[in-house]
Amino acid sequence: MGIEIQGLSYWYDTGVCALKDISLTIQPGECVALLGHNGSGKTTLVKHFNGLLHPSQGVVLINGIPTTERRVAQLAGVVALLFQNPDDQICKRTVWDETAYGPKNLGYANERVREQVNASLSAFDLLTMKERNPHDLSYSERKRLAIASVLAMDTEIVVLDEPTAGLDPREINLLKAAMRQLQSNGKSVVVISHDMDFIAENMLRAVCLENGRKCFDGGVADLFEKHSFLEQCGLLPPQVVQLSSHFNLRLQTLTPKDFIERLVDTIHGHRHGERRRQTP
Numbered sequence: 001m002g003i004e005i006q007g008l009s010y011w012y013d014t015g016v017c018a019l020k021d022i023s024l025t026i027q028p029g030e031c032v033a034l035l036g037h038n039g040s041g042k043t044t045l046v047k048h049f050n051g052l053l054h055p056s057q058g059v060v061l062i063n064g065i066p067t068t069e070r071r072v073a074q075l076a077g078v079v080a081l082l083f084q085n086p087d088d089q090i091c092k093r094t095v096w097d098e099t100a101y102g103p104k105n106l107g108y109a110n111e112r113v114r115e116q117v118n119a120s121l122s123a124f125d126l127l128t129m130k131e132r133n134p135h136d137l138s139y140s141e142r143k144r145l146a147i148a149s150v151l152a153m154d155t156e157i158v159v160l161d162e163p164t165a166g167l168d169p170r171e172i173n174l175l176k177a178a179m180r181q182l183q184s185n186g187k188s189v190v191v192i193s194h195d196m197d198f199i200a201e202n203m204l205r206a207v208c209l210e211n212g213r214k215c216f217d218g219g220v221a222d223l224f225e226k227h228s229f230l231e232q233c234g235l236l237p238p239q240v241v242q243l244s245s246h247f248n249l250r251l252q253t254l255t256p257k258d259f260i261e262r263l264v265d266t267i268h269g270h271r272h273g274e275r276r277r278q279t280p
């Protein structure tokens, strides 16, 4: 169950081979970062999850059923996909209608639509804008609206393509809270991002693509230790990892909070050691 990909290759009509022999399983409830250079095939891969693209070779199974055997409308009830650019997604005339569009299309009862829309808009601080036209909003407000609309669909699988792009730190914190909620509700979440600080704080597993091939599948902490491999994939480790390595501190931390705690422990440890050495 979840997402199972077996030997997936994909050629665009132009002849570009965007995915090469990818096999991958994402269990229900798992959160996975999908990383790689621009043009490495990340968006092409996730468009296979909701049937926007079908494999040229291989198979993509969602909850055990090949995507080729389901209509896009059926898959939309299981997999919700946030596009990189909110303007590729937004089509309604009010913030409320935009957020209600997905849940209504999925046939949810009015009460459930109202609850989902209310919860999603408040999570992204958009409730006071519910009557506004999305096209009058700022870019970051439209981005938050696009994310809120995807989450309002309450699907088992959520795919977010560059969710932090264009958001300020306060808005990223709203997204982090929403990610925690998704995780505690047992959703599978796939996040495409170049924001390694966000990945370090929110994801445990990472899959990297290079030229359409899978080149890494493992723990985020392991990935961030491979500095030259990351560089090869066009990525930099999170700032705390860079800082640790710059000072040659083997703190193995991924978040600022852990970094400070371990740094304080390390300094205390050193002081203890020195005091012991000084005591005859």
Ligand SMILES: Nc1ncnc2c1ncn2[C@@H]1O[C@H](COP(=O)(O)OP(=O)(O)OP(=O)(O)O)[C@@H](O)[C@H]1O
Pocket: 012, 013, 014, 016, 017, 018, 036, 037, 038, 039, 040, 041, 042, 043, 044, 045
């Ligand atoms: N509609 C299309 N027609 C032809 N080629 C395409 C199309 N969309 C993407 N490609 C090509 O397929 C390859 C993979 O592109 P894709 O957008 O999946 O990569 P990506 O890793 O998501 O990149 P980015 O990080 O820039 O979004 C690239 O070579 C790209 O130019």
